[in-house]
Amino acid sequence: MSADRRDGFRSEIREAGDPPEATARVVDAAGTEDERVVEAALRPRRLAEFPGQPRVRDQLGLVLEAARRRGTPPDHVLLSGPPGLGKTTLAMIVAAELERPIRVTSGPAIQHAGDLAAVLSSLDEGEVLFLDEIHRMSRSAEEMLYLAMEDFRVDVVVGKGPGATAIPLELPPFTVVGATTRAGLLPAPLRDRFGFTGHLDFYETTDLVTILHRSAGLLGVDADEPGITEVAGRSRGTPRIANRLLRRVRDWAQVHGEGHVDHHAAREALALFDVDDAGLDRLDRAVLQALCRRFGGGPVGLSTLAVSVGEEADTVETVAEPYLVREGYMSRTPRGRAATARAWQHLGLTPPVDAPQQAALPLADDGPGRLEG
Numbered sequence: 001m002s003a004d005r006r007d008g009f010r011s012e013i014r015e016a017g018d019p020p021e022a023t024a025r026v027v028d029a030a031g032t033e034d035e036r037v038v039e040a041a042l043r044p045r046r047l048a049e050f051p052g053q054p055r056v057r058d059q060l061g062l063v064l065e066a067a068r069r070r071g072t073p074p075d076h077v078l079l080s081g082p083p084g085l086g087k088t089t090l091a092m093i094v095a096a097e098l099e100r101p102i103r104v105t106s107g108p109a110i111q112h113a114g115d116l117a118a119v120l121s122s123l124d125e126g127e128v129l130f131l132d133e134i135h136r137m138s139r140s141a142e143e144m145l146y147l148a149m150e151d152f153r154v155d156v157v158v159g160k161g162p163g164a165t166a167i168p169l170e171l172p173p174f175t176v177v178g179a180t181t182r183a184g185l186l187p188a189p190l191r192d193r194f195g196f197t198g199h200l201d202f203y204e205t206t207d208l209v210t211i212l213h214r215s216a217g218l219l220g221v222d223a224d225e226p227g228i229t230e231v232a233g234r235s236r237g238t239p240r241i242a243n244r245l246l247r248r249v250r251d252w253a254q255v256h257g258e259g260h261v262d263h264h265a266a267r268e269a270l271a272l273f274d275v276d277d278a279g280l281d282r283l284d285r286a287v288l289q290a291l292c293r294r295f296g297g298g299p300v301g302l303s304t305l306a307v308s309v310g311e312e313a314d315t316v317e318t319v320a321e322p323y324l325v326r327e328g329y330m331s332r333t334p335r336g337r338a339a340t341a342r343a344w345q346h347l348g349l350t351p352p353v354d355a356p357q358q359a360a361l362p363l364a365d366d367g368p369g370r371l372e373g
């Protein structure tokens, strides 16, 4: 994620000359460095403790149990889906269920085939290799990985130019768990090496309630059902956001009360952090406001829309748009972005009688695509 997305947004519709505003976004589904420790403490350790994603959980449970009974490593596992839904957590669970160690690395850390060869050649039998952001590995490393996944072998190239020789190196059987937010970006030969693919979807509010009760217990937060439910309903179907909002509500409750997270504390704290009833923040609302108020509901080009909210087109497209489209506030049409009836309703505005009805196009893959500039 770019520093721009992680560090700050100027997320209100502003008039020219207004000073830029830099605040971290509390509903950003991407994790931050600071959150790593608390996130690690909140991860469920075993499949039976993992709420939500029933299909993936049951399928993965079957694959792991069968491998355990056979006494062989399971097929390689690919986990795809938006950030913050539990891919890393599930990778850790795979290793825990197999009672094997896990080695953690990521696509951006493996820029050369040699980096991957070093990791692969040090794996023990049955070890789990977690490759986060696997779609960001270099092409040469990807090619080495195909071979390693299929034949448990790597060819280590020694020397350069015409004198270079490939020395085959046998590897003990191991299991790759790959995670990606953009499964569509993986080349087919790599995708095909995964015997099991699980796609994680946004969580139901009831599952987030379960997750939040568990997190509150682990964090020692005294929270009641209405408080938890309020937080869950504004968490955009994402456990990472739910856990973060819970921590902010806890902060509010500690400063303004006895530390009890109830409905009132949740509403006050989330209002302070600009998260509305639907989980939309200022950037989301600014985009909808611009679409409805300035462009009569659209369609309008992405760049024009972005300029009107004082943001980069990329920020609008990758940060605000996926959730707004998924939740039916906005549609992507061949002629640009358009507000839906739900957007007008959410803003408490009446659409013009001649507002064009735009058919929504699905997002390509599980991430944003670009239809126009």
Ligand SMILES: Nc1ncnc2c1ncn2[C@@H]1O[C@H](COP(=O)(O)OP(=O)(O)OP(=O)(O)O)[C@@H](O)[C@H]1O
Binding pocket: 029, 030, 031, 038, 039, 040, 042, 043, 044, 050, 051, 052, 082, 083, 084, 085, 086, 087, 088, 089, 090, 132, 179, 181, 211, 239, 240, 243
């Ligand atoms: N099903 C779940 N139950 C409880 N907590 C969960 C669940 N899924 C995710 N979480 C929590 O949400 C946080 C983020 O999860 P995780 O790091 O596994 O997401 P991710 O999909 O790997 O994200 P990214 O794509 O950014 O790497 C962690 O604190 C984790 O404990």
